[in-house]
Amino acid sequence: MSLLPTLDDLLARAHCLTGLTLGQLAFDLQAQVPQQLLRHKGRIGQLLEMALGATAGNAAEPDFPHLGVELKTIPVNAHGKPLESTYITTVPLPPMLGQTFEQSVLYRKLAKVLWVPILAEPHLAIADRVIGRPSLWEPSQADWHILKQDWEEFQTRIMLGDLASIDGRLGDYLQIRPKAAHSRVLTRHIDADGYQGQTLPRGYYLRAKVTTTIIFSRNKGQ
Numbered sequence: 001m002s003l004l005p006t007l008d009d010l011l012a013r014a015h016c017l018t019g020l021t022l023g024q025l026a027f028d029l030q031a032q033v034p035q036q037l038l039r040h041k042g043r044i045g046q047l048l049e050m051a052l053g054a055t056a057g058n059a060a061e062p063d064f065p066h067l068g069v070e071l072k073t074i075p076v077n078a079h080g081k082p083l084e085s086t087y088i089t090t091v092p093l094p095p096m097l098g099q100t101f102e103q104s105v106l107y108r109k110l111a112k113v114l115w116v117p118i119l120a121e122p123h124l125a126i127a128d129r130v131i132g133r134p135s136l137w138e139p140s141q142a143d144w145h146i147l148k149q150d151w152e153e154f155q156t157r158i159m160l161g162d163l164a165s166i167d168g169r170l171g172d173y174l175q176i177r178p179k180a181a182h183s184r185v186l187t188r189h190i191d192a193d194g195y196q197g198q199t200l201p202r203g204y205y206l207r208a209k210v211t212t213t214i215i216f217s218r219n220k221g222q
Contacts, residue, residue: 004066005053007136013052014114014134022118023127025051033127044129045073048116060089060105062112069136070109074211075120076132082211083120091176091202095158101148106204110147113137117215137214143173150174163199173210179203 005013017025022044026033029050034043048054054063054071062070075083089109101107117132124130139147150171157166166176178200 004055005064007067007069010052010064010067010069010114011134011136014116017048017051017116017131018133020131021127022047022129022131025131026127035126044118044126045071048073048131062109068108068112070111070113071116072113073116073118074215075129076117076215078119078121080117080132080215082117082208082215085175085177085205085208086211087179088204088206090179091154091158091204093158093163093199093202095155101151104151106151110139110206115211115215135215143210146173163202166202171207173207175205175207176202177205 022033025047029047031047031050033047049063049071052064052071056063056065059065062068064071070088072086072088074086077083089105092105113136115135115137117135119130119132150173154166154171154174154176157163168175168177170176179202
């Protein structure tokens with residue numbers, strides 16, 4: 001008999017966490033909450049993964065592989081509005097030749113996302129941040145169209161060795177931004193002239209305007 005949670009089980013567990021502080025959750029899990037997030041950016045997500053039984057770890061697949069569900073925590077203000085864009089997954093550098101959007105890790109990560117908002121007002125200590133109401137999101141056909149357009153634009157530039165032209169302004173739903181603990185972390189890159197070099201790792205981020213629609217607009221009507 002499988003002990004893996006069903007989708008209903010997962011959603012029920014997530015709803016049971018609503019209203020808890022991160023400190024309370026950490027106490028229940030016999031874990032610690034960091035004093036600051038500069039060097040522990042992913043710690044809040046790890047606490048929720050522990051609480052909900054995520055099994056993927058650092059694998060390039062959704063956090064709950066058997067459900068195809070990715071778990072994402074997101075800081076929000078007192079009105080429930082997301083405060084920043086959300087990291088989704090790393091950008092393969094160099095890219096995989098011949099890969100389609102539908103074959104990408106990004107596609108699998110975005111196919112079904114369980115968003116868990118975290119009240120993160122500046123005056124709140126990290127342990128006092130409050131877990132909000134979860135929301136399960138599956139991109140609509142229109143969403144997929146825009147996401148695919150963004151991905152293909154990024155892929156074209158990367159394949160042409162034009163990584164330098166990609167900054168936070170490019171992309172409608174998605175952004176590509178540097179993703180590294182510090183500037184000494186480098187990855188291989190091929191430039192426009194075909195020469196190999198070193199560059200900062202990059203990550204795909206979902207813009208705050210998208211998560212605002214997912215979280216803020218839905219919860220406002222509840």
